[in-house]
Amino acid sequence: xxxxxxxxxxxxxxxxxxxxxxxxxxxxxxxxxxxxxxxxxxxxxxxxxxxxxxxxxxxxxxxxxxxxxxxxxxxxxxxxxxxxxxxxxxxxxxxxxxxxxxxxxxxxxxxxxx
Numbered sequence: 001x002x003x004x005x006x007x008x009x010x011x012x013x014x015x016x017x018x019x020x021x022x023x024x025x026x027x028x029x030x031x032x033x034x035x036x037x038x039x040x041x042x043x044x045x046x047x048x049x050x051x052x053x054x055x056x057x058x059x060x061x062x063x064x065x066x067x068x069x070x071x072x073x074x075x076x077x078x079x080x081x082x083x084x085x086x087x088x089x090x091x092x093x094x095x096x097x098x099x100x101x102x103x104x105x106x107x108x109x110x111x112x113x114x
Contacts, residue, residue, distance in 0.1 A: 032105040037112040052085040
């Protein structure tokens with residue numbers, strides 16, 4: 001499950017919803033690329049992807065873009081080809097965030113928030 005720091009309105013809306021949906025399909029583009037679906041009503045401002053073994057988050061993979069609620073984007077992510085497990089952290093425009101660990105980006109092509 002995603003660890004969260006969310007607005008109260010969002011927390012209430014997530015009580016009965018699954019916190020994350022994953023779908024293993026054929027590769028999106030690059031080896032560890034994936035589609036990030038923002039299934040919340042809130043805009044995501046930053047996305048961080050790091051190997052699960054790392055203690056730092058690194059750079060925002062969205063760059064200057066944002067991801068509005070109800071939309072998706074392809075995250076072009078080329079991590080170390082010997083690493084499959086990654087942690088993902090998304091930060092919304094109001095500063096709240098969701099994070100989760102252990103995504104196998106060698107197999108997953110879709111990650112949904114929440």
